[in-house]
Amino acid sequence: MKKNFHDFFIESKRNDIFANLDAFYEYLEEAKSTKEYAYRRTLASATSSTVVVEGAGEMIMLGSNNYLDLAANTKVVNAAQAALAKYGNGSGSVALLGGTFDLHRKLETKIATFYSRELAAIFPTGFSTNIGTISSLICSNDLLLLDTYSHASLIEGTKLTRATVKFFKHNDMEHLEKLLIKLRSQYDGVLIVTDGIFSMDGDICPLDKLIALKQKYNARLMIDEAHAIGIVGDHGRGTEEYFHLTGAVDIITGTLSKAPGGIGGYVVGSKKLVEYIRHFASSYIFSTSLPPAVVGGLIEVFNILENDLSHKEKLDYNKQLFTARLRELGFNIGQTISAIVPIIIGDEEKTKLMARELAEEKIFCSAVVFPAVSKTQSRLRISLMCSHSEKQLLKVLSALELIGKKYGVIV
Structure with a gap:
């Protein structure tokens, strides 16, 4: 019997597109019956430092991207309720x-100002933002250069173009430059694409070096700030602020579903760039605009991001406390500087078992395996929040130490 998701992911000869359905469903049901399946757990409360999970009770939440705990913030909820009452569902x-309300325009202005840009356009999701932005700008004789760890939405966006796509090794500027030297003269336009903060490793792109290369080889640069907004930079304004290079990136995209605690995506840039994308990105043109209640809440989120650093400061404290102790214990957490803390295990079954034992300790933690990461990079993906107490984090660290030693991950 097949044992892992990737056993069903491999393409094989078949005469029916439904050929894998029966075997996968059998695998899924067996995994659920033996409690090996740890996905789609049903939440019965708002997501904060703790969450109520059906069948498990209250757990410490380490699996949410609600880093600044703004999703259920009282001011945000009140703003969303006011918008719901005025504009409907x-x-x-x-x-x-x-489908453009005054609220949508106000939010776009807020986002553009936050990034010191002329204009912003908001999309239904971060995923649709990236596929729409890339596919609207790129032509067949252009070259796309992506970091190998780029988010799936960026990769999928390239598939909607007829351009040449090449990948450079993760954060390896020497490899990127070799590709530019070899290929630049063969193409009309070049777009370098990367995450600001990488979603599975929590590390940051070398923006200063990317800027130097894009200027040297007459290329454009696109950065996805999904996991950077509100988190990195002195005021949480992302990768540009972190490197003191505000205004240097040609195209900035991001999501409103991580630190902002809502749903949606955005692209910011010059007026000419944003208006072009707005009128040529199919995922914008053919998608219903964001619900007013969500937009109303997000406007208040940006008020908080602009004026109140207390959430970020508490998160910074939690990051330092948690990552320092993990490194002391000997866990491999890579080069993370963000709220994303990967505990790299490298063995899929061991990763799942460790996540299950954490769940038994009332700790909600995600096991990330192939195809989300490579088969040798299975990991526990921990997302920290500003609202986690020191007591909660110390409990998690104690549990990780015991479980890590049990499975030979640390000594």
Whole structure:
């Protein structure tokens, strides 16, 4: 019997697109019955430092991207409720036709100002932002250069183009430059694409070096700030602020579903760039605009991001406390500087068992395996929040120490 997701992921000859369904469903049901399946756990409360899980009770939440705990913030909820009462539940149309409310324009202005840019456009999701932005700008005789750890939405966006796509080794600027030297003269335009903060490793791209290369070889640079907004930089304004290079990136995209605690995505840049994307990105043109309640809440989120650093400061404290102790214990957490803390195990079954034992200790932690990461990079992916107490984090660290030693991950 097949034992892992990747056993079903491998392409094979078949005469029916449903050929794998029966075997996968059998595997899934068996995994659920033996409690090996740890996905789609049902939450019965708002996500904060703790969460109520059906069948498990209250757990310490380490699996949410709600880093600044703004999803259920009282001011944000009140703003969302006010927008719901005034505008109703849905927008009713795509943004270009009848779905742009005054709230949408206000949020776009907030986001553009946050990044010191002329204009922003908001999309239904971060995923649709990236695929729409890339596919609207790239032509067949262009070259796309992506970091190998780029988010799936960036990679999928390249597949919607007819351009040449090449990958450079993760954060390896020497490899990127070799590709530019070899290929630049063969193409009309070049777009370098990367995450600001990488979603599975929590490390940051070398923006200063990327800027130097894009200028040297007459290329453009696109950065996805999904996991950077609100988290990195002195004021949480992302990778540019972290490197003191505000305004240097050609295209910035991001999501409103991580630190901002809502849903949606955005692209910011010059007026000419954003208006072009708005009118040529199919994922924008043909998608109903964000619901007013979500937009109302997000406007208040940006008020908080602009004026209140207390959430970020508490998160910074938690990051330092937690990562320093993990390194002392001997865990491999890579080069993370963010709220994402990977505990790299390298063995899929061991990773799942460790996540299950953490769950038994009332700790909600995600096991990340192939195809989300390579088969040798299975890991526990921990997401820290500003609202985690020191007591909660120390409990998690104690549990990780015991379980890590049990499975030989640390000594």
